[in-house]
Amino acid sequence: MDTEIIVHVDGAARRLTVDTRTTLLDALRERLGVTSPKKGCDHGQCGACTVLSDGRRVLSCLTLAVTQDGARVTTAEGLAAESTAPDGGLHPVQQAFIDCDAFQCGYCTPGQVVSAVGMLQEFARGWPSAVTGGAGEPGLDGSEIAERMSGNLCRCAAYVNIVPAIQQAAAASERAAGTEVAG
Numbered sequence: 001m002d003t004e005i006i007v008h009v010d011g012a013a014r015r016l017t018v019d020t021r022t023t024l025l026d027a028l029r030e031r032l033g034v035t036s037p038k039k040g041c042d043h044g045q046c047g048a049c050t051v052l053s054d055g056r057r058v059l060s061c062l063t064l065a066v067t068q069d070g071a072r073v074t075t076a077e078g079l080a081a082e083s084t085a086p087d088g089g090l091h092p093v094q095q096a097f098i099d100c101d102a103f104q105c106g107y108c109t110p111g112q113v114v115s116a117v118g119m120l121q122e123f124a125r126g127w128p129s130a131v132t133g134g135a136g137e138p139g140l141d142g143s144e145i146a147e148r149m150s151g152n153l154c155r156c157a158a159y160v161n162i163v164p165a166i167q168q169a170a171a172a173s174e175r176a177a178g179t180e181v182a183g
């Protein structure tokens, strides 16, 4: 059965007719030409297909496109538009991945970057993870980041640089927030 939907992808309204069994990943890649979400496993195991749907992380290979009618979907290609950098450049997470050399082949990187953006927003809202201790504010240490990013696999094992990249991006966001408050 075919259904017409409108999905707002990286800020642009995209109308398309999809079979109700079509995944969001296939709709993005095969129908709309948005290829930054990668098909690593197509089974919800690797995180390479991660996108934000209305600001929350989802695995696009396990998400039916019809459920995204009217949703705001952000891929790695659209993150720069949400950048808080004064010059409108890369998103702080993208810049941190470059600065920290947090990739090798780069196949997992769009999913890692999008997932990190979603994860930092979850952390800022105070959502606990499985390793968050009981008392006080959790810090964004290596354990927290590893747990919160555990859905994103990297076959090149670039984790040793991904973790500091996320910490750098978090620090940059905190500085930017402080500047906004001070300003």
Ligand code: FES
Residues within 6 Å of the ligand: 038, 039, 040, 041, 042, 043, 044, 045, 046, 047, 048, 049, 050, 059, 060, 061, 062
């Ligand atoms: Fe979606 Fe691997 S392609 S989790």
Ligand code: FES
Residues within 6 Å of the ligand: 102, 103, 104, 105, 106, 107, 108, 109, 153, 154, 155, 156, 157, 158
């Ligand atoms: Fe190669 Fe992660 S950089 S899979």
